Amino acid sequence: MANDAFTALAHPLRRRIVERLSGGVATVGEATSDLGVSKPTISRHLKMLEEAGVVTRVIDGRTHRLALRVDTLAAAEEWIKAQRSRWEALFDVVGQYLAERKDER
């Protein structure tokens, strides 16, 4: 599932591209200019983002536009949230138990 999403988000350059796209659909040039890396490097990172389903590319003649795929981001976010919530719920139970013990005294 979110395996590829986490892999896609694991590189700072790919996260910068996602941060730029979160502001709206952008051309490849708009989303990747001033990143200080070569075009082949950009292409490789974009390919990883697309294959992971984090970014989608719409081709309109010569113009390639990139958009975020919010469903993929939401799935990765939900997985982390589920683990964190389960852990935190556990400590709520421990806290409640200790509070109740305190009341009994």
Added chain:
Amino acid sequence: MANDAFTALAHPLRRRIVERLSGGVATVGEATSDLGVSKPTISRHLKMLEEAGVVTRVIDGRTHRLALRVDTLAAAEEWIKAQRSRWEALFDVVGQYLAERKDER
């Protein structure tokens, strides 16, 4: 920041360990038994989880216990949420604009 957290979560075996630990503090044996991989492989994956700050290890004599670091998980979750929310807010604005245009007609 969450660079290492995403890298740590990018492997299914490491995610399974996190899922087990979300149920509470566990010994290395409890958290990693039945994963069908060798001990050196387990050690390597645990090291990555610890170095990324996703898991912490408490050593009590011969017993090594593992716990989740909810702050690291929360930071990674928040980063994804920030990108998703920014993107979604944009489409709320577009939707509102279209709804208002419709009202005007």
